[in-house]
Amino acid sequence: xxxxxxxxxxxxxxxxxxxxxxxxxxxxxxxxxxxxxxxxxxxxxxxxxxxxxxxxxxxxxxxxxxxxxxxxxxxxxxxxxxxxxxxxxxxxxxxxxxxxxxxxxxxxxxxxxxxxxxxxxxxxxxxxxxxxxxxxxxxxxxxxxxxxxxxxxxxxxxxxxxxxxxxxxxxxxxxxxxxxxxxxxxxxxxxxxxxxxxxxxxxxxxxxxxxxxxxxxxxxxxxxxxxxxxxxxxxxxxxxxxxxxxxxxxxxxxxxxxxxxxxxxxxxxxxxxxxxxxxxxxxxxxxxxxxxxxxxxxxxxxxxxxxxxxxxxxxxxxxxxxxxxxx
Amino acid sequence: xxxxxxxxxxxxxxxxxxxxxxxxxxxxxxxxxxxxxxxxxxxxxxxxxxxxxxxxxxxxxxxxxxxxxxxxxxxxxxxxxxxxxxxxxxxxxxxxxxxxxxxxxxxxxxxxxxxxxxxxxxxxxxxxxxxxxxxxxxxxxxxxxxxxxxxxxxxxxxxxxxxxxxxxxxxxxxxxxxxxxxxxxxxxxxxxxxxxxxxxxxxxxxxxxxxxxxxxxxxxxxxxxxxxxxxxxxxxxxxxxxxxxxxxxxxxxxxxxxxxxxxxxxxxxxxxxxxxxxxxxxxxxxxxxxxxxxxxxxxxxxxxxxxxxxxxxxxxxxxxxxxxxxxxxxxxxxxxxxxxxxxxxxxxxxxxxxxxxxxxxxxxxxxxxxxxxxxxxxxxxxxxxxxxxxxxxxxxxxx
Numbered sequence: 001x002x003x004x005x006x007x008x009x010x011x012x013x014x015x016x017x018x019x020x021x022x023x024x025x026x027x028x029x030x031x032x033x034x035x036x037x038x039x040x041x042x043x044x045x046x047x048x049x050x051x052x053x054x055x056x057x058x059x060x061x062x063x064x065x066x067x068x069x070x071x072x073x074x075x076x077x078x079x080x081x082x083x084x085x086x087x088x089x090x091x092x093x094x095x096x097x098x099x100x101x102x103x104x105x106x107x108x109x110x111x112x113x114x115x116x117x118x119x120x121x122x123x124x125x126x127x128x129x130x131x132x133x134x135x136x137x138x139x140x141x142x143x144x145x146x147x148x149x150x151x152x153x154x155x156x157x158x159x160x161x162x163x164x165x166x167x168x169x170x171x172x173x174x175x176x177x178x179x180x181x182x183x184x185x186x187x188x189x190x191x192x193x194x195x196x197x198x199x200x201x202x203x204x205x206x207x208x209x210x211x212x213x214x215x216x217x218x219x220x221x222x223x224x225x226x227x228x229x230x231x232x233x234x235x236x237x238x239x240x241x242x243x244x245x246x247x248x249x250x251x252x253x254x255x256x257x258x259x260x261x262x263x264x265x266x267x268x269x270x271x272x273x274x275x276x277x278x279x280x281x282x283x284x285x286x287x288x289x290x291x292x293x294x295x296x297x298x299x300x301x302x303x304x305x306x307x308x309x310x311x312x313x314x315x316x317x318x319x320x321x322x323x324x325x326x327x
Numbered sequence: 328x329x330x331x332x333x334x335x336x337x338x339x340x341x342x343x344x345x346x347x348x349x350x351x352x353x354x355x356x357x358x359x360x361x362x363x364x365x366x367x368x369x370x371x372x373x374x375x376x377x378x379x380x381x382x383x384x385x386x387x388x389x390x391x392x393x394x395x396x397x398x399x400x401x402x403x404x405x406x407x408x409x410x411x412x413x414x415x416x417x418x419x420x421x422x423x424x425x426x427x428x429x430x431x432x433x434x435x436x437x438x439x440x441x442x443x444x445x446x447x448x449x450x451x452x453x454x455x456x457x458x459x460x461x462x463x464x465x466x467x468x469x470x471x472x473x474x475x476x477x478x479x480x481x482x483x484x485x486x487x488x489x490x491x492x493x494x495x496x497x498x499x500x501x502x503x504x505x506x507x508x509x510x511x512x513x514x515x516x517x518x519x520x521x522x523x524x525x526x527x528x529x530x531x532x533x534x535x536x537x538x539x540x541x542x543x544x545x546x547x548x549x550x551x552x553x554x555x556x557x558x559x560x561x562x563x564x565x566x567x568x569x570x571x572x573x574x575x576x577x578x579x580x581x582x583x584x585x586x587x588x589x590x591x592x593x594x595x596x597x598x599x600x601x602x603x604x605x606x607x608x609x610x611x612x613x614x615x616x617x618x619x620x621x622x623x624x625x626x627x628x629x630x631x632x633x634x635x636x637x638x639x640x641x642x643x644x645x646x647x648x649x650x651x652x653x654x655x656x657x658x659x660x661x662x663x664x665x666x667x668x669x670x671x672x673x674x675x676x677x678x679x680x681x682x683x684x685x686x687x688x689x690x691x692x693x694x695x696x697x698x699x700x701x702x703x704x705x706x707x708x709x710x711x712x713x714x715x716x717x718x719x720x721x722x723x724x725x726x
Contacts, residue, residue: 197515198467207454233617
């Protein structure tokens, strides 16, 4: 049974140290947990090749076999364990702010979770011409003022510790031995916002979150080509906090050369789909919902660096995540 | 944080599961106390309830209205009742049900009576242990689409419910502690919890078999009694998986916290390509666990009301109870014509209790008579579980 109290206490110290700051850059923390930490803002952009991802917009040449037209339909992902990498390969964690309650869960490592929603505000993704949940910039603090940074790293998805909690909120996990609630196991921030009603980012059938939900609609077949990442091959009682999954399916991403002062993190759906014929469904639901027997997942998992039967997670593909100039 | 307990201390040692009739109980620290009308004999142990959704009559009645309301679907075409019809013990009589958008569900609709006692709530998913978790799957799921409620239409769906005068008072009564339970931010949570309360409150323990167990020896025919003995024999072995007062080994109640994993069994229905495969996506527990030993393992069904719930098995692929018994008598199902050719009798995951046995047609008649004695004839027209919107119509047209 996991005991998370020490981690929560640590989180409290961090919150005391840097909560509430609204300055975009400061070399000194206001006392407490992270003296010298720098406020950082890490912007994400969904792209389709070199074009910005827009809901309802048609993109040509997507995928294999000469490419096909595809229409932007969804672009959301959880990330956690955000950190910078120095030139001498040390990792410096980013402690996420909790300033946007529905989008960030404060903390570092697996405690710091953000829901990035890159469905733009045009008509298409949400059925309305505005998306109030749009959220593209992760904010936090990191001790990088005197460091030479060569890369950004983060993990996509909800960490296993939180992946099987009650997404509808209100019900903590219960320790099977003691009968007591497991501290910290109630959904908060983005973990509850995505579970209430048809939140779209919870995989209720598998009792876990949707780590990433990336979708392109295919006009040729009027299907949606789904890419829903979620953990699979799971065992154990979720209500007792005992559920674990053999296939976490949480890509660990390195954005090489990332420079806070000039770059955004580009997530390229064209690269992600470059190994699929998006007009063809090779099994299971249309596209890839993470099943390891759905062959549509093979090229997608390869491009995300995830293991897949018969796939090459170390293959040389155009990166899905990369650093590009802000504008 | 307020300490809450989902699992109550297991102090009750009364294990007369099928004994019936006894009114003597040991002290179970109020585990058997409930103000709610469970509509069942006193010998039945109360089911588990989540600490954050204690059942009340008001939630039950709100859930009953929602259960029968086609406005609780994306395009207003189906309700929970569409696949869970009272006259069929809350199944739909089809091989496989159809969702709001026409998508065919891969699995057979199952009865929801006595769902409160089940350890897991669907055919092959060990993860779904709480009704509150399960309800969101048909409401919001996309693979397959059932009610078809999604992010784009959920506000519209909610608005349709908010327009109905009945719901103003039903929501207020069910959630008196909330300022605005129908229009507030907890509206969907309230819907899910009320539906769960209605489903949890549908109980069925009024069969001839129950009357027989209560001492009414004439409640079972001679044929049904012979069938009961066959059912419980070491020749047929049925009782190992369909045991106790719910007629399934997948059972929990307030007396005991099971420590063994929830049961899932392979009954030798398929053996595609001779490698023990089951046709996707109906691979049973394997779909979630990824463990090859779980291929084709499904939850043992409660046999209460089974005579009303044809067709049978997880994919509706067995038409009648006689066919089910014949499959078991053969020790599995040998399919010789496409598309799922294979000898299920040789499936490596097959449960060791699925052994072939010899049975005469007369004996099959007896086993079927016993299974028919498990029907709760009061359930299927019990006004407590019926469509409340029809009542309103009748009242409105009365002089």
